[in-house]
Amino acid sequence: MTGEPVLLSTTTDGVRTLTLNRPRLKNALNVELWHALGDALTEAGDDPGVRAVVLAGAGGAFCAGADLSDGDEGRPAHPLARMRVVSDLALVLHELPVPTVAKVDGVAVGAGWNLALGCDLVVATPRSRFSQIFARRGLSLDCGGSWLLPKLVGLQQAKRLALLAETVDAEEAHRLGLVTWLVDPDGLDAFVADLGRRLAAGPPVALAQNKALLNEGADRTLRDALANEARAQSVNFATVDAPAAFAAFNEKREPVFTGEWAVP
Known part of the structure; x- marks a missing residue:
């Protein structure tokens, strides 16, 4: 030992x-x-x-x-x-x-x-x-x-x-x-x-969902995958990361992602 x-x-x-x-x-x-x-x-x-x-x-x-x-x-x-x-x-x-x-x-x-x-x-x-x-x-x-x-x-x-x-x-x-x-x-x-x-440095919520979607999609039908994608995208739009990315693109700078929930 x-x-x-x-x-x-x-x-x-x-x-x-x-x-x-x-x-x-x-x-x-x-x-x-x-x-x-x-x-x-x-x-x-x-x-x-x-x-x-x-x-x-x-x-x-x-x-x-x-x-x-x-x-x-x-x-x-x-x-x-x-x-x-x-x-x-x-x-x-x-x-x-x-x-x-x-x-x-x-x-x-x-x-x-x-x-x-x-x-x-x-x-x-x-x-x-x-x-x-x-x-x-x-x-x-x-x-x-x-x-x-x-x-x-x-x-x-x-x-x-x-x-x-x-x-x-x-x-x-x-x-x-x-x-x-x-x-x-x-x-x-x-x-x-x-x-x-x-x-x-990536958007934590979106990356987590990308990973889960790909893992789950290997065993699902296209219909299942599309439903999962819609659910995941709805969650992404409820975080600050998607608006932050759009703002950074318009301002020609790199976004800062936090994954924070944006819905009141």
């Missing part, structure tokens, strides 16, 4: 960065870290001062997945209870009302890769490596992978990744649409910092 926290949290200009901090084990997720990350994401979603979340890993790796060597002490009695911790975390990340960015350098495998895929945007370096490693461990997909992969790459490629459990390099992950941007390692910090600032 080093006494160091398994999760580091910093906030700069509305961007909350959560860093998995078990570098000796490539940030593998033990019970303590699962709970700490779930609590931290919930807290970030409830904090009006947080406008974006960055998920990162310490020590040159993103996350090596679940720590299968983790001892039984403190574990729930039944595996289904343990899996609820994993599933609850994936759901909190998916439903977080602020934009999320995975900052990936090094390995992202198993549940670690699915944590990255659960973020809205993924920034990786050419030295990143990815694998749905579950089958090699005699396990099936978890942490949302069975839902995320087919939507991101289609059913056939999802089956390839899950059944063969191959290691995919950063170039192929980018080609498949599993990485949003590939960035040189020396420029990764600056790129993610700028991306976080841009997201944090």
Whole structure:
């Protein structure tokens, strides 16, 4: 035991960065870290001062997945209870009302890769490596992978990744649409910092609704999607952000968004 926290949290200009901090084990997720990350994401979603979340890993790796060597002490009695911790975390990340960015350098495998895929945007370096490693461990997909992969790459490629459990390099992950941007390692910090600032400067209510509309729209009919869009747009027009944007456009300046409710 080093006494160091398994999760580091910093906030700069509305961007909350959560860093998995078990570098000796490539940030593998033990019970303590699962709970700490779930609590931290919930807290970030409830904090009006947080406008974006960055998920990162310490020590040159993103996350090596679940720590299968983790001892039984403190574990729930039944595996289904343990899996609820994993599933609850994936759901909190998916439903977080602020934009999320995975900052990936090094390995992202198993549940670690699915944590990255659960973020809205993924920034990786050419030295990143990815694998749905579950089958090699005699396990099936978890942490949302069975839902995320087919939507991101289609059913056939999802089956390839899950059944063969191959290691995919950063170039192929980018080609498949599993990485949003590939960035040189020396420029990764600056790129993610700028991306976080841009997201944090956006209209918080509109961005939250855009995220929810896109997530929900993947499973809905066009009729459902149009109804959701109309509801969301009505909410946007009831905030100060839409008028602020129109005024800024007319005055040829950048708007300042707050998400405040404008209806008396």
